[in-house]
Amino acid sequence: MKNINYDIALTHILTRKKQTLVAALGVTIGVAIYLFMNSLGSGFNKYGTAEIFKNNAHIKIYKKDETSSVLSSDKSTLNVIVNPQVTTLSKTIINPQSLLNTVRKEPYITNAIEVVDVSVFYNKGKTQLKGTSDGVNMVEYAQMYNTSAYMLAGDVKNLKQNLNGIIIGKGIAEKFSLNMDDNITVTSSYGVSKVLKVVGIFSMGNSLTDDSKSFMNISTAQQFLKEGSSYVTTIYANTVNSDNSTQYAQKLQALTPYTVEDWKTSNADILSSDVTRKTLMTSISLSILLVAAFGIYNILSATITQKINDIAILKALGFKGKDVIRIFITEAVIMGIIGNFLGLCFGGALIYVLSHIQLSGTNSTFPIYFEAKLFAQSFLLGLIITICAGYFPAKKAANVDPVSIFRK
Amino acid sequence: MDNKELVLSTNNLGKYFYEPSKFKVLNDISIQAYKGEFLTLVGKSGSGKSTLLYCLSTMDTDYDGELHILGNKITGKKPDELAAIRNRHIGFVFQFHYLLPEFTCLKNIMIPALKLGTYSYKEIEEKAYQKLEALGLKDLALKQASKLSGGQQQRVSIARALINDPAIIMCDEPTGNLDSKNTQIVYDIFKQLSHETHQTIIAVTHDNDFAKASDRTIELEDGHITNHRKLLFD
Numbered sequence: 001m002k003n004i005n006y007d008i009a010l011t012h013i014l015t016r017k018k019q020t021l022v023a024a025l026g027v028t029i030g031v032a033i034y035l036f037m038n039s040l041g042s043g044f045n046k047y048g049t050a051e052i053f054k055n056n057a058h059i060k061i062y063k064k065d066e067t068s069s070v071l072s073s074d075k076s077t078l079n080v081i082v083n084p085q086v087t088t089l090s091k092t093i094i095n096p097q098s099l100l101n102t103v104r105k106e107p108y109i110t111n112a113i114e115v116v117d118v119s120v121f122y123n124k125g126k127t128q129l130k131g132t133s134d135g136v137n138m139v140e141y142a143q144m145y146n147t148s149a150y151m152l153a154g155d156v157k158n159l160k161q162n163l164n165g166i167i168i169g170k171g172i173a174e175k176f177s178l179n180m181d182d183n184i185t186v187t188s189s190y191g192v193s194k195v196l197k198v199v200g201i202f203s204m205g206n207s208l209t210d211d212s213k214s215f216m217n218i219s220t221a222q223q224f225l226k227e228g229s230s231y232v233t234t235i236y237a238n239t240v241n242s243d244n245s246t247q248y249a250q251k252l253q254a255l256t257p258y259t260v261e262d263w264k265t266s267n268a269d270i271l272s273s274d275v276t277r278k279t280l281m282t283s284i285s286l287s288i289l290l291v292a293a294f295g296i297y298n299i300l301s302a303t304i305t306q307k308i309n310d311i312a313i314l315k316a317l318g319f320k321g322k323d324v325i326r327i328f329i330t331e332a333v334i335m336g337i338i339g340n341f342l343g344l345c346f347g348g349a350l351i352y353v354l355s356h357i358q359l360s361g362t363n364s365t366f367p368i369y370f371e372a373k374l375f376a377q378s379f380l381l382g383l384i385i386t387i388c389a390g391y392f393p394a395k396k397a398a399n400v401d402p403v404s405i406f407r408k
Numbered sequence: 409m410d411n412k413e414l415v416l417s418t419n420n421l422g423k424y425f426y427e428p429s430k431f432k433v434l435n436d437i438s439i440q441a442y443k444g445e446f447l448t449l450v451g452k453s454g455s456g457k458s459t460l461l462y463c464l465s466t467m468d469t470d471y472d473g474e475l476h477i478l479g480n481k482i483t484g485k486k487p488d489e490l491a492a493i494r495n496r497h498i499g500f501v502f503q504f505h506y507l508l509p510e511f512t513c514l515k516n517i518m519i520p521a522l523k524l525g526t527y528s529y530k531e532i533e534e535k536a537y538q539k540l541e542a543l544g545l546k547d548l549a550l551k552q553a554s555k556l557s558g559g560q561q562q563r564v565s566i567a568r569a570l571i572n573d574p575a576i577i578m579c580d581e582p583t584g585n586l587d588s589k590n591t592q593i594v595y596d597i598f599k600q601l602s603h604e605t606h607q608t609i610i611a612v613t614h615d616n617d618f619a620k621a622s623d624r625t626i627e628l629e630d631g632h633i634t635n636h637r638k639l640l641f642d
Contacts, residue, residue: 004522015510313506316467317520318495320488403468406502407458
């Protein structure tokens with residue numbers, strides 16, 4: 001052993017295996033729980049975000065409702081009495097194809113599609129269901145949202161070039177007891193009524209969507225609105241990184257007069273609950289880690305009280321205060337590293353077990369994953385807390401006055 | 409030997425105790441210790457002899473007056489500097505032996521030298537074996553310190569005090585806990601150290617035979633030097 005300080009620390013550790021293990025086990029539990037809870041929290045956040053992206057794009061471009069305004073702003077003329085209200089102007093994006101091309105050229109955009117959304121009624125006999133239908137190029141749409149994964153029957157390709165086809169949610173199909181190739185009457189608020197053939201049934205696992213949503217060809221949707229082929233209500237775009245969507249939205253906003261909204265703005269409520277959950281989990285796991293640190297603090301304090309004679313003799317032999325601190329910090333670090341290592345193994349085992357448990361009500365397992373970043377974070381935090389816990393007793397040891405010990 | 413080399417000296421050293429009330433334990437102590445001298449401090453319990461030794465040892469810094477060791481003024485130095493001075497120039501032997509119980513005898517002896525770091529681990533080990541051999545303890549080298557008898561532990565701690573070849577060896581009741589046979593051994597060692605390797609020994613003792621055998625005895629009473637008995641110093 002090169003350095004006598006480490007040598008002494010190691011000897012203390014080796015001659016007190018039991019205490020070392022007890023202190024290390026405290027850290028083990030703390031680190032394991034910290035890792036586990038943060039992985040779970042992060043998994044749930046990812047799961048929640050994935051849920052959002054089932055039918056939300058990272059960025060949405062649409063024309064915001066405009067309120068009519070005073071025509072003349074010249075105050076010197078007579079006042080004009082107006083009744084401000086939402087203009088009846090069309091909600092269309094003018095020249096959508098050019099905007100779509102512009103958006104698609106941006107390097108951070110992975111996908112962009114145009115959508116015509118229609119409020120519709122689904123009818124069968126006298127029964128009527130309210131809902132919305134997206135007029136889309138279904139193949140592009142499915143690429144963006146991974147819709148194929150949620151198809152219970154039929155295929156997204158069935159809608160291609162099929163102006164009389166419709167893909168409906170599972171809820172609608174059940175309520176009308178519809179199967180593949182059955183007909184359904186769809187009416188729009190503009191009074192257009194069409195009989196469409198069911199070419200696919202999907203389930204997003206969200207009853208609100210499954211009970212009301214359908215997909216049809218973009219031209220069909222335009223017909224429901226009595227509009228021409230250039231009528232597009234919204235452009236949806238996905239980006240390379242959903243976390244940076246706000247920045248991307250700002251960049252896009254500079255390119256277009258239409259409203260650009262990112263998913264974080266549209267789903268602020270869900271995100272705030274994510275933040276709350278994360279805060280809760282972090283604070284619980286941190287306090288457990290802190291308790292573990294007190295274990296190390298206690299055991300080192302006891303060691304120092306027991307070894308006060310040895311500390312005095314070391315100081316008499318010419319060991320400086322900082323040497324004594326180094327000895328006891330080294331002991332804390334050894335305990336911390338052992339505890340940390342076991343903790344990461346234990347936490348990893350918990351993650352492994354939970355990731356294989358079925359989540360009730362779905363066909364997926366708990367959304368918990370091995371994340372290298374969280375492993376590193378747990379290790380680092382565990383070590384820092386251990387060093388802090390070791391520092392205070394070590395400082396106490398460094399301040400031992402050898403004379404007062406020898407005179408006793 | 410007239411031109412004796414001064415190793416340690418104090419100049420009007422005084423010290424107070426504040427508990428339970430302010431009380432002067434040491435009163436203007438001025439002493440000198442020379443190279444190769446075997447010096448004993450004697451006096452009744454409470455005379456201040458141990459307090460004086462701890463002031464001389466650089467561990468107690470709360471005193472008036474001045475302390476010089478090897479020509480350097482010690483008074484006013486920082487704790488870390490004092491630690492380095494103790495490590496290099498002063499060896500300690502205590503009444504209750506004070507070995508580190510978890511280590512082998514060999515390791516105990518090596519610790520101050522490892523701390524000093526002048527020699528390699530191998531060289532220090534070699535040197536520690538030599539010291540053990542000189543004190544007749546070679547067989548105990550790899551035994552754990554806590555498993556030794558009192559006399560053996562005291563001899564090991566003397567070996568430890570010698571490992572860095574210090575100029576001064578300070579002892580607090582080195583024979584206080586030993587039987588007469590072991591006392592004789594320790595005494596012989598000290599005699600040999602002072603006269604053959606010319607190291608200065610300053611020992612606190614209340615063993616009169618031990619004190620009589622030393623080169624010079626300083627007697628303290630109530631914080632004053634009352635007797636400065638010089639023996640023949642050859």
